[in-house]
Amino acid sequence: MSGPLQRSFARLFADVDTTMFVVTARGPDGEQAGCLIGFATQASVDPPRFLACISRKNHTYKVACQTDTLVVHFVDEDAGDLAELFGGETGDAIDKFARVAWRHGPENVPVLERLQTWFAGRVLERIRLGDHDGFLLEPVVVSARRDAQPLRFHRARRIAPGHAP
Numbered sequence: 001m002s003g004p005l006q007r008s009f010a011r012l013f014a015d016v017d018t019t020m021f022v023v024t025a026r027g028p029d030g031e032q033a034g035c036l037i038g039f040a041t042q043a044s045v046d047p048p049r050f051l052a053c054i055s056r057k058n059h060t061y062k063v064a065c066q067t068d069t070l071v072v073h074f075v076d077e078d079a080g081d082l083a084e085l086f087g088g089e090t091g092d093a094i095d096k097f098a099r100v101a102w103r104h105g106p107e108n109v110p111v112l113e114r115l116q117t118w119f120a121g122r123v124l125e126r127i128r129l130g131d132h133d134g135f136l137l138e139p140v141v142v143s144a145r146r147d148a149q150p151l152r153f154h155r156a157r158r159i160a161p162g163h164a165p
């Protein structure tokens with residue numbers, strides 16, 4: 001795609017105020033990873049499916065490719081600091097999990113204590129989409145304790161991504 005077309009395409013989405021998520025993963029060797037994502041959507045109702053898109057450059061991608069369970073957290077509006085950590089830093093350089101409260105969740109995948117609305121999904125398929133891969137998830141555990149507003153793209157966009165897309 002040419003530069004101008006690519007830019008006008010990106011501008012189409014500048015006002016789409018999507019909900020932000022943090023996806024976490026744990027590899028077979030115990031390595032943990034997580035990153036902030038906005039490219040994510042419910043993709044089917046029956047059966048229930050969710051598509052989480054992760055850049056192949058991210059540390060989280062490398063770990064997510066080694067497991068068949070991911071946890072997808074809804075980020076609350078007052079959890080901007082978690083969005084900064086998971087979106088603005090890379091697990092290639094720091095251990096994000098040394099800086100937050102977390103516990104072992106389903107299949108030992110880390111669950112962030114402060115984000116109480118999340119689901120664990122079994123990876124059914126990994127789809128090459130472009131510079132991101134789509135992880136098609138089947139929910140297997142759901143934790144729904146939502147009483148907060150979600151953190152949206154318009155607040156998160158000022159964070160400089162830890163990894164260029």
Ligand SMILES: Cc1cc2nc3c(=O)[nH]c(=O)nc-3n(C[C@H](O)[C@H](O)[C@H](O)COP(=O)(O)O)c2cc1C
Pocket residue numbers: 033034035036037038039040053054055056057058059060061086087088089090091092132153156157158159160161162163164
């Ligand atoms: C507003 C915003 C939206 C983002 N959306 C995505 C996304 O949909 N998919 C993705 O892979 N990375 C996305 N990122 C970038 C990663 O969160 C970021 O590069 C992170 O530092 C990667 O961490 P990791 O290398 O530890 O996996 C987004 C970042 C921001 C600030």
